[in-house]
Amino acid sequence: MTTIIIVITVIISMTAFNKTELLYRYQFNAYQIIKRNQWYRIITHAFLHANWNHLIVNMIVLFFFGEALENYFQHYLGSSTFYFIALYLCSIVFSSLYDLKKYANDFNYNALGASGATSAVVFATIFFNPWQMLYFFFVIPIPGIVFGVLYLAYSYYMNKKQADNIGHSSHFYGALFGFLFPILIKPELFSIFLQKLF
Numbered sequence: 001m002t003t004i005i006i007v008i009t010v011i012i013s014m015t016a017f018n019k020t021e022l023l024y025r026y027q028f029n030a031y032q033i034i035k036r037n038q039w040y041r042i043i044t045h046a047f048l049h050a051n052w053n054h055l056i057v058n059m060i061v062l063f064f065f066g067e068a069l070e071n072y073f074q075h076y077l078g079s080s081t082f083y084f085i086a087l088y089l090c091s092i093v094f095s096s097l098y099d100l101k102k103y104a105n106d107f108n109y110n111a112l113g114a115s116g117a118t119s120a121v122v123f124a125t126i127f128f129n130p131w132q133m134l135y136f137f138f139v140i141p142i143p144g145i146v147f148g149v150l151y152l153a154y155s156y157y158m159n160k161k162q163a164d165n166i167g168h169s170s171h172f173y174g175a176l177f178g179f180l181f182p183i184l185i186k187p188e189l190f191s192i193f194l195q196k197l198f
Contacts, residue, residue, distance in 0.1 A: 001084045002066030006059050009114060013049040023048060028096060028111040030103040042100070046092040048112040058114045065118075065125045072128040076182070076189060087181050091120030095174035099167065116170035120178030123148060127179050127189075130197050145197065151175060 016022040028045035032038045049055035069087075070080040077083050095116025103109040126132075130145035142150075152175060159168035182189045 001081050002062060002070060005066070005088060006062055009047050009049075010055065010059060012047040013055045016048050017051070023110075023112065028099070029107070030100045030109060031105060031107040033100060034104050042093050042096050043089065045096075045112045046114045046117055049114070050112060054113055058118050061118045062114070062121060065121045069121055069125045069128070072125065076128070076192075077186060083185065087120055087124060087178065088117050090181070091117045091174050091177045094177040095120070095170045098169045098173055102169075111167050111170065113167070113170075115167060116174030119151075119171045119174035120181065123175040123178035124181055127182050127193055130193065148175070148179070 026044040033041050073083040074080040126144040126148045132144045133141045134144050134147050136142050155168045155172035
């Protein structure tokens with residue numbers, strides 16, 4: 001399922017590169033969503049990306065963590081496809097809710113990209129294997145749980161600071177949703193997480 005989502009996202013993003021009309025119609029815009037009932041934007045924005053760098057980073061993260069997460073879902077929940085699609089789509093929505101409220105009256109605020117969903121995939125993977133080494137910038141090894149704490153702190157701080165054009169709130173809430181998703185589906189998995197953690 002990971003590969004299918006990557007292919008779909010790449011095709012849609014490439015189709016929309018530099019096509020202002022398509023971006024305008026399908027990107028996240030809280031004002032358009034609420035005032036004009038364009039609720040489809042909550043999902044469609046995650047399949048659009050600003051440029052090649054934006055697209056490649058999100059798809060590399062999705063590729064490396066998605067396959068592992070599907071294996072964990074199969075092992076612990078008995079199904080990979082259903083739960084992976086549920087996590088991916090629900091995390092897109094959940095990671096958008098903060099901005100939906102915050103920018104409800106701001107016609108000029110737009111966002112796009114799969115960062116909220118990819119953050120959810122990473123954090124769900126960390127949930128199932130908290131001490132697995134992740135390679136920060138593909139070089140520096142760091143335990144997943146340590147990376148997770150640092151990532152949440154950084155995303156929270158940068159969202160409050162608002163010093164760049166990155167949707168840090170989407171990263172934060174996507175990550176949070178990804179971590180909580182397995183517990184919501186099967187609460188007893190939390191005790192397994194604690195056993196692995198300690």
